[in-house]
Amino acid sequence: MPDAASRPAEPSTIVCPGCGGANDADAVFCADGRCGKALGEFRYVLEEIERGRSRIEKVAHHVARLSGRPHFVTLHLVWFTVWMLVNSGLVAAFAVFDEYPFGLLGIILAVEATLITLFLLISNNEQNAHAEKRAALDYEVNVRTWRLVNKLDRRFDDLAGRLERLESKPNPGGPTR
């Protein structure tokens, strides 16, 4: 952290390093909705996590997010209903391709369940790693803040000491009461 004397003047705007857009001086995130980059002096945990993600982890993250949504259940219910109706011969426009007890559907569901389970496990491991990274970044910010507060505290003590010494000095040229 630079000294007050060497510290540059407070800028009136912050230029986003991501998109180059100008933001208010007190902005925390880039105002551009497509960018949204964190503009702080510290590393932002979600950006750090996103940067460190491998391709398979990105896929696992999206699968875990999608499979936890109510739409996922609705989609499956619609899929099962249509599949069973078609393969029971109730929809004349389509030929039966997977007769009761719907063996092909069973195989597809087994593969889907296996893949989703594996992706959820990857996503779960990733979440644990993220919690550790988040804790490390929180610690970094806390240590920096603690050191800065201590530095300011020492400076205030120093200033108070100087003021006391100045006030206790006899002032021969000063006004007398």
Ligand SMILES: [Zn+2]
């Ligand atoms: Zn931006």
